Amino acid sequence: MNDRILIIGSGLAGITLVRELRKRDKAVEILVVTADDGSFYSKPSLSNAFAAGKAPDALVLATAAKLAQDLDVQIMAGTFVLGIDAARRVVRTSRGELAYGRLVLAVGAAQLPVPLAGDGAPDILAVNDLADYRVLRQRLAGTRTVAIIGAGLIGCEFANDLSLGGYAVTVFDTAAQPLARLLPASAAAALRSRLEAIGVVFRLDTRLARAERAAAGCRLVDAQGGATHHDLVVSAIGLRPNLALAQSAGLATNLGIVTDTFLRTSDPHIHALGDCAEIDGLFLPYVMPIMQGAKRLAATLTGAPEAVELPAMPIVVKTPACPTVVSPPPAGRAGRWEEESGADGLRAVFRDAVSQQALGFVLQGAYTRERMTLAAAMPALRPC
Ligand SMILES: Cc1cc2nc3c(=O)[nH]c(=O)nc-3n(C[C@H](O)[C@H](O)[C@H](O)COP(=O)(O)OP(=O)(O)OC[C@H]3O[C@@H](n4cnc5c(N)ncnc54)[C@H](O)[C@@H]3O)c2cc1C
Incomplete structure (x- = not known):
């Protein structure tokens, strides 16, 4: 055998x-x-x-x-x-x-295919492995403006990184806030304003419809007909x-x-x-x-079967402009965010509507130091 x-x-x-x-x-x-x-x-x-x-x-x-x-x-x-x-x-x-x-x-x-019409759509880069990244770095050379489609985890991380690298970055999303599926509004607003402070431009609540090749780069056209020009377009839609x-x-x-x-x-x-x-x-x-x-x-x-355990595993968002750690609450659970914030950051804990048990959290700035303590207090992940 x-x-x-x-x-x-x-x-x-x-x-x-x-x-x-x-x-x-x-x-x-x-x-x-x-x-x-x-x-x-x-x-x-x-x-x-x-x-x-x-x-x-x-x-x-x-x-x-x-x-x-x-x-x-x-x-x-x-x-x-x-x-x-x-x-x-x-x-x-x-x-x-x-x-x-x-x-x-x-x-x-x-990467999900970018749902845009137009002859510029095939030129949009998605970065999911080292080979893609080599292409990104080659295509960044000699350019100045970069559009990122998707204000999720990876979109925001690239926005922070390329902005620190001297590029003028615009982030598009259909959602009204960055990291819409992970952060409560207050934490998303803090992340957005910190990224804006280093030069990132957000175009939220915006549905892009077309990508058209331009003399240099790409013209992105939204569903209302508004258009912007970018030297390079990167997709981070999931x-x-x-x-x-x-x-x-x-x-x-x-x-x-x-x-x-x-x-x-x-x-x-x-x-x-x-x-x-x-x-x-x-x-x-x-x-x-x-x-x-x-x-x-x-x-x-190797003959000693062990089931995986799934304790809460916080996600570190690599946005140095606004250090953020998220342990998302289970999808669909009813509850509310309990928040404390100050000049040096924010702590938001999601509590079950009935039992008041803590089910998830977001930490920003100095509060990220509490990551291990809070993670230990979270229940194990459950199937959605
Ligand atoms: C930009 C970026 C930043 C990230 N940052 C973080 C982070 O900060 N923290 C975090 O926890 N996670 C992060 N992640 C997610 C994390 O990196 C991934 O969860 C992890 O790397 C996935 O590893 P994998 O081996 O499952 O898949 P992959 O790394 O995608 O490997 C898949 C492998 O399968 C091979 N393959 C596929 N199909 C075939 C085929 N038909 N025949 C032969 N080979 C095939 C590929 O060649 C490849 O070797 C990030 C992801 C990205 C893209």
Whole structure:
């Protein structure tokens, strides 16, 4: 019987899983198949590398060759997995078929396509990996004005970074405030005004309709016909888990690839980890759940099954203009924000309407020091 563990994807999920597996088992055969060049880099650094003066190459923490040597793992880089035959336990790749004993899908998520008409739409960049980031840095050279579509986490981080880097940044969103899904109005207003103070322009409540190629750059036209010109346009409108492979294997999918708390999909020989997975109803495309999940999955795959635990995992928003930490309350829970603010920041705690239990929080400025204490007081995450 083939006992090989085949991991598709060499992002944080795939490579952290290899590291955790090797801590437990020096001998099991591990093969990583990845569409990219297999080098390991810090994806969160993509949105704060510019102001830190880091070139794309400086973000690479280990090449595929180094990982293969250090972790005693085979890495097939530049190899696309095209489909999975779960009955035969083989994957079809751009370099032929590969058999597996256990398969782990760590295929991440892709940027949502930008819903704009016009000949400029294909020129809009989305930055979801190091290759995209190299393109961004090349295209930033010699430009001055940048539009960012999406005032969420990644849009605001890029706005802060590029503004500190000397670019004139305009952020568009259909919502009335930045980080609309994560922050109460007061915290969003503070973030907005701090970013405005360093030169970021917000065009909120604005639905863009078209992107038109201009002599240099792009003309963005909103639904009311208003137009603005930008040298470069970056999209940060959100992610969609990569489901095609899971669907080719007939696995259950929802927003992500459906798994239980052992990260097992609807096929007992296939697991999923990272931005592609939906764990027991929760979609958590962040570093901390991946680190935790990789540890538990390594235990499970080496014969000592461990369910993932999902404590509250606060998200650090990398906007140095307004340091912000968020532990979002569960979606749809009725309650109210209890706020305290002063010159040096803000604390907002979300309390359940009936029990008054604290379910989430936002900290800004000096209050971010309370992150660990407040996180420990939050209930574990629950399926939405
Ligand atoms: C700009 C930015 C900033 C971020 N900042 C933070 C932050 O501050 N804090 C935080 O917690 N999170 C942050 N995140 C999110 C975090 O980086 C991700 O949750 C994490 O990196 C996802 O890792 P992953 O391995 O699941 O996916 P990915 O890194 O996307 O890896 C997917 C892998 O699958 C491979 N692949 C996909 N399809 C195929 C195929 N068909 N065949 C072969 N290979 C395939 C790809 O080549 C890639 O190697 C940020 C994300 C971005 C984009």
